[in-house]
Amino acid sequence: MSKKIVFLGCGSMGEAILTGLLSAGTPPQSVTVTVRRAERAEELAQRHGVTALASNEESNANTEAVAGASVVILGVKPVGIAALCREIAEHLDPGAVVVSVAAAVSLEQLEGALRPGQPVVRSMPNTPLKVGRGVVALSAGTTADEHDLAAAHEIFDGSGVVLDVPEDQQDAVSAISGSGPAYAFYLVEAMAAAAQEFGLSAETSQVLARETVAGAGLMLAEPGADAEALRRGVTSPKGTTEQAIATFEKLGLPGIVSAGAKAAAARAAEITKELAAQ
Numbered sequence: 001m002s003k004k005i006v007f008l009g010c011g012s013m014g015e016a017i018l019t020g021l022l023s024a025g026t027p028p029q030s031v032t033v034t035v036r037r038a039e040r041a042e043e044l045a046q047r048h049g050v051t052a053l054a055s056n057e058e059s060n061a062n063t064e065a066v067a068g069a070s071v072v073i074l075g076v077k078p079v080g081i082a083a084l085c086r087e088i089a090e091h092l093d094p095g096a097v098v099v100s101v102a103a104a105v106s107l108e109q110l111e112g113a114l115r116p117g118q119p120v121v122r123s124m125p126n127t128p129l130k131v132g133r134g135v136v137a138l139s140a141g142t143t144a145d146e147h148d149l150a151a152a153h154e155i156f157d158g159s160g161v162v163l164d165v166p167e168d169q170q171d172a173v174s175a176i177s178g179s180g181p182a183y184a185f186y187l188v189e190a191m192a193a194a195a196q197e198f199g200l201s202a203e204t205s206q207v208l209a210r211e212t213v214a215g216a217g218l219m220l221a222e223p224g225a226d227a228e229a230l231r232r233g234v235t236s237p238k239g240t241t242e243q244a245i246a247t248f249e250k251l252g253l254p255g256i257v258s259a260g261a262k263a264a265a266a267r268a269a270e271i272t273k274e275l276a277a278q
């Protein structure tokens with residue numbers, strides 16, 4: 001029997017991790033998920049074949065779900081993490097590894113809401129885990145040993161690249177790879193809008209923008225890919241792309257991207273403080 005893996009909260013991020021995990025070969029019978037709404041639980045059970053329970057005012061499924069679990073993934077919003085930890089603390093196996101995916105929730109906050117000694121790993125995943133191309137950064141808590149960290153690695157290993165980082169880098173990771181898929185989707189939206197300004201139909205504009213970024217992503221996914229070299233391969237000297245890139249530079253696009261990422265990281269730091277003051 002495979003070890004029991006539990007997701008407490010399985011929305012956008014949780015389902016991406018779950019999909020990657022199952023695609024990589026974890027049997028659905030070994031996975032239990034909880035969510036708030038019964039209809040969402042039903043949807044997840046139907047779609048993935050996992051045990052899915054609703055944990056709300058009517059049923060306390062979170063505490064039942066974690067019984068006998070080896071790994072418990074916390075997939076709720078940051079503001080709900082501390083209460084969830086307190087709710088399950090007494091019901092966790094002392095050796096169960098608690099893996100938080102929440103942005104801005106510190107190891108100190110996690111450990112403080114669980115029983116002393118409970119192994120904890122803070123992670124920052126991203127939604128491309130769903131298609132096996134995610135990036136995840138892990139930071140082990142004070143009592144998590146190498147086996148605990150390895151158990152966290154195992155959750156993500158089959159769905160993308162897993163890095164170990166010091167906890168003080170997690171807000172930066174969040175601002176680059178955690179939020180990053182949204183930046184790429186935003187670029188697609190902007191490209192589609194530009195296409196429509198040329199008079200192309202909405203549908204043609206969507207196809208051109210979406211397939212271009214998806215194709216570029218596949219090229220980046222090839223071994224040894226280098227973004228700058230790939231960009232130069234499109235940019236003919238004195239050609240058309242050169243004018244676009246020069247315009248992006250003149251208008252300060254690199255600075256705009258940097259400012260956006262800094263704003264995301266600053267918001268993470270602010271959330272950490274807000275949670276500490278709760």
Ligand SMILES: NC(=O)C1=CN([C@@H]2O[C@H](COP(=O)(O)OP(=O)(O)OC[C@H]3O[C@@H](n4cnc5c(N)ncnc54)[C@H](OP(=O)(O)O)[C@@H]3O)[C@@H](O)[C@H]2O)C=CC1
Pocket residue numbers: 008009010011012013014034035036037038040055062075076077078080084101102103124125126127178179
């Ligand atoms: N979205 C992303 O790309 C990323 C998100 N994260 C982190 O992942 C976490 C989740 O974000 P996201 O998936 O976007 O949010 P969602 O709102 O999509 O998902 C939250 C999930 O938590 C469930 N939930 C809420 N309260 C409880 C509870 N007490 N017990 C059980 N389940 C509960 C919700 O149930 P229901 O569905 O019934 O409402 C929902 O399934 C956040 O902490 C975020 O910081 C990290 C990296 C990237």
Ligand SMILES: O=C(O)[C@@H]1CCC=N1
Pocket residue numbers: 103174178179
């Ligand atoms: O927007 C958020 O707060 C979460 C964390 C990183 C991506 N999504």
